[in-house]
Amino acid sequence: MSLVSRFFVAAICRWLQLSAVLWTVSGTLLGADESSAKSPVYLYCSVADARLIQVLSFDSQTGKVAKSSSLGTPGEPAALTSSADGRYLFASMRDTGRLCSFRIDSATGGLTLLSDVAAGADPAQITLDRSGQYLFAAYYEAAKVSVHRVGADGRLSDAALQEIATAEKAHAIVPDPTNRLVFVPHTGPNRIYQFRFEELVGRLLPGIPPYLQRPEQTGPRHLAWHPRLPFAYVDNEQGNSVTVYALRGSSLVPGQTSSTLPDDFRGQNATA
Template structure:
């Protein structure tokens, strides 16, 4: 009788455990250009600590990373090999399994999927162009390029708006933003009626972040060490600037260039990285007007080319490209300011940080 009772209790316990959902998992992916690999870390959602999982060696130096909307696949621009690669992500351990590797058509500085995850956009800094590749439902990248459009030198990023109707490409050299209309059904870009917006003198827009409500788009200005806020006309797909704010503290006279820019998931805060001042500039965002207010410049590692915010908006991780360190911060839910949690030695020349969270 005792054995039967123990057996029944054990079975009941197993059934209860089976009903408990799996704990959420988050992973950080780092492009280590100096070591030709992608490093994978597990993110502890309780305290922000990182644990190294493994490294994925590549044929060349990886740059920009992108995850599809379903979070099943990771895409990489392998710049020195002029390739695009795609990987399946294991949601349990974050490990990557290669799916495809295709010619990129050049040295792509930036990649992004459209909002449906059916196409891959790419911007080419040296070649001065943008391109479109088709994505398979299994995460494969088409070897054939769907479309290539010459723009101008120093095309630095490419990103669609939230409605998946328009695409924007900032150029640092020509100091301009190219504006495109996106045909999601045919997978083609077309120059907007106003194909190019010239930025104010000396700014040189580099990267961009789109507000959740699709009303505003923010560009960090590489040469101008500032962020410019633009209103997006949802009908025409064109931009109008209405505010430019410095990313530097008053009185700073050293050399500096901006690199990356991110909005918090809530949209209440915006962050931009300073290379030279070596800091993350923090701003609050007025939800009605889109205007920015400077909060602080938080010190970070040497030459913060890339950083990323976890999808919960709790942590921010910034990579020091020059010293091979990754700075981990907690984001204050009240103020949006950053608190340094830890610093990790990650490897040579980290150039991109990408965070994926699984439910």
Template sequence: MPDVLYVGLQEDDKIASFGIDAGSGKLVPSGETPAAGAPSVFALNPDRRVLHVGYRGAPAIESWRIDPASGVLTSLGRVATEHWPTYLATDRAGKYLLSAHYQGGYAAVHPLGRDGAVSGPALDRQNTAPGAHAILTDPSNRFAFVPHIARQNDNVLEPPKNIPGPNFIAQFRFDAATGRLSANAPFKLDPPGPIGPRHYCFHPTLDLVYFSDEQGCSVTAYRVDRASGTLSVVATTPSLPAGVTVRNTCSQIYLTPSGRFLYVGNRGHNSIAGFTVDPATGRLTPAGHAATEAVPTAFGLDSSGMFLFSAGTATGRLASYRVDSKTGALAPLDIHAVGRRPAAVLAVPLSR
């Protein structure tokens, strides 16, 4: 099945769409959808029929139906939020939409209706601390984590403001029947140093989760206790080449569907760092760095894990790469001008 790639253009108030050629990874522009309010983050329902969009300029969450044949988006409704959502994700069953709110310092849960769209105001809100950056439920759908960075308003295009951040991971239990979060014990997990956990992804088969460390310029692996839902540190691996001292912060982090390769964005060094993942232990081994567009805040993989797409927030361009199936190395393909401040990238397989 072909994939469609959506790119949220924060300063153009629109979502650009591209068809992805399954063999070559070539992108073909397929349309633009007006999306007023600075679209900044995306999430997809498990059935791949609804795209959720978080807005930064006019804080809100909007749900869009995805046409299964064309990928054309049709709005299903918008719900205002008190603060702009920094991150969105559905629970594993697709009944609830979870959000993290950086400026507000909290996590929230919204109900999803039968059509998969946000159907009302938040049913739960858990205050954590400023700098809340992401939230996902674990594979069992019983636990969730909210990482908080170590330095706030840390724009690599500006000198450091040195505003301390909370620098911890909030640990929650998640009730899949009610959609409510409750503090786990312990609630706060301190990372190994002022590294600023930002985003994370779960290994598909091992009890491991990998966090991108915004200030640490690294990836930290944690073991997930299946019974308690709490984390313990396993190892931290640098995301920059040895000896590099450029001002840099890490952004998003993704595993390929197979779990064989992991990628993290370096903003400042302007690269995508690749790692091979040991299938038995989950240990990371550096697999090189691919130069990319300046300030790669958002990137994503297609559903096959064969292609990676990286957006340059500072350049308004999208770079595409082929993933080497043996080594995980990224081979450059094309560069497309997409628009002003691309802040979200998501590939969705169509069901035709």
């Protein structure tokens, strides 16, 4: 999801009075077609306390958002991601350690549960690889990453194709634009784990080096790629900053770090 979409999700969730569970809320804009105002746009919000995913419809002509439908989930939903064609939605259940996939009704945006598989303690973030054939997951408590196959029907493989132990507080997992590399920020040990990815078989291999060590009290948490250039931007939770990284070979090289706070700010903060 784009940075603009994330801010839009946060604003809508506050409008729905979900601020108490905002940290568990994620959303994906689907079906957007800027060339046609008639194309449906749907917003999906995880509502952890209610154990449901709320579906909202967005009118691109008026800017109005309305509740469309909702679906109960087998746990407290957290991270969401969608297939590139908008046919399937995927969700992690942080309290039950499960991963789910849903079929999206192209006419209404409604959801139908397709698969519900055991995964591991606290899957904080999920992401599809660029081909859409595999679902990556990073686990905050289980201290690992996993790869599940995604079938042509949107169903997840019952068992992970691969699980790799990393470190505590894995908080994101993101492939690079070529789909040959995968990076996993960890807030606990202040590391970004680096992997090579073999798309043909869905296998992760340790990068060289296997991780990038960052200074204490940095807390790398989320990572996003520049849309055109070989640069990644990482949000530092404890550092209250954003660092830009250049991609050199198969490794990230840190560059500029910019604070997210005014120079005269003296209070407590975290860029979660």
